[in-house]
Amino acid sequence: MGMAVSVLGISGSPHRHGNTETLLDAFLDGAENAGASVEKVVLKELDYAPCRGCNACHKTGVCIVKDDAPPLFDRIFSVDCIAVASPIYSMGITAELKGLIDRAQYIWARKFVLKNLYFPNEHIQHHKGIFISTAGLSWDNVFDAAFPAITAFFNTLGFEYYDNIIANNMDQYNGIHGHPTALREAYEKGQQVVRVIEDLKA
């Protein structure tokens, strides 16, 4: 047996143990059941500022803001799979998650401005990113405006955007526990992605 597959869940909801974090937990439970080592970070418990847009990182490749964000990016780079979770507020991801995503600017700068960071295709294939979300509204398009920022985030970090685990219409279902399939689907996708990464590593 090689090293266990490592999975990091990042919960972007300000609301503890709500619909989105519960869906993330189901995914992480499935991953753990399949043998992965699993950790979860709750963004609202971290201390990080939004990106200042100062572009200092375009010259240095490091962020001048010293808080909990850069160590979290170090953790992200140490795992095989990240599950990024946010509810939909006002047709987009939360300010907490967007705040973290914007802080990845220094990594983007290393790739595209300074050109001292490069993820080969094989690295990207071996690192899977999953977006987990819930929305109160029933509209089919309620997640659409979240995807571009999530796509940009996974691209910047060198993770393949592997899958979405999304459930709308929470208001109608009276929350995630009332949804007929979402929690089971999340658990099964957690198991499945760990097996896929195991096969890739083998």
Add this chain to the structure above:
Amino acid sequence: MPVKVLAFAGSPRRHGNSETLLDWVLDGMRREPGVEVEKVVLVDADVNPCRGCNACETLNKCVQRDGMDYLHDRIIDADVIILAAPIFCMGICSQAKALIDRFQVFRSRKYVLKLPIVPPERKGKRLGIFLSTAGQNWDHVFEGAVPSVKCFFHVIEVKDKDIHYLMVNGVDEKGAILNHPTARQDAERLAREVITEIRARLAG
């Protein structure tokens, strides 16, 4: 009665491209007689993110005490509301998203409690402007931001057809917008058009 304009500069970078675009619009509006302009710089305005507690669905107010206490009545009173924000990582910057999410109190008032946002005689007499800039020059770079911007305006009784957009891509480094061939004229024209339109609405 003067036309009241309330403008949010949503960028964390002071006097950068999106704020410059906003200043051109506001300068154009100030040149018109009888226009009162208030500009709010979001990074100095102490607006925290929404906590998602849903208390506003019953209380009709937010449980957080911060800069939104000051802004709440101004948002209601304004005839023209402007949001200026840059695109970071294919979405609106997180500072502006925090403001948008704090409009949940208006959403609860309108859709849950079914109470008026503005008095009936002011319905249809509010206009919105979204100003944005992006470093990337892709046409679709603003697509992730617009749905949230629409929410921001809908919940304060600015209808879809009454939202004006000026979104300039391909401007990244500070000051890049100064070299844009049309942005300044477009901003000044937009200022005139919106003030003319709101005057007609208020008179009607």
